[in-house]
Amino acid sequence: MYRRAAYSLILIASVLLIGTLAFHYIEWYSYVDPFYFVSMLATAQGPSFTPATALGKIVASIIAFVSVGGVVVSLIFLFGPFFGYLFSIGARKFDEDERKLIKYTENDI
Numbered sequence: 001m002y003r004r005a006a007y008s009l010i011l012i013a014s015v016l017l018i019g020t021l022a023f024h025y026i027e028w029y030s031y032v033d034p035f036y037f038v039s040m041l042a043t044a045q046g047p048s049f050t051p052a053t054a055l056g057k058i059v060a061s062i063i064a065f066v067s068v069g070g071v072v073v074s075l076i077f078l079f080g081p082f083f084g085y086l087f088s089i090g091a092r093k094f095d096e097d098e099r100k101l102i103k104y105t106e107n108d109i
Contacts, residue, residue: 042070
């Protein structure tokens, strides 16, 4: 579990770092503004400003896809085993209830 959390945090931090550095050098923003911009892209909230250059807009589009995908993959990677366990419990309960229902209907006939 801790290894999965570490991998997820490394992926998200890498996307934020690369995006922050890219916008710092492309748009010449301070480090705080591109970090805020990329974090808004990564959480699919949408940034509060638009890049000024065409290259900045293209990079923003690419980072939007990569960052949202990275966050989704990280969450699935982190919580996937837990949801798989819950699904298996639900499937077992469904099978038990189905057997009870079949047994109940066979006794009535």
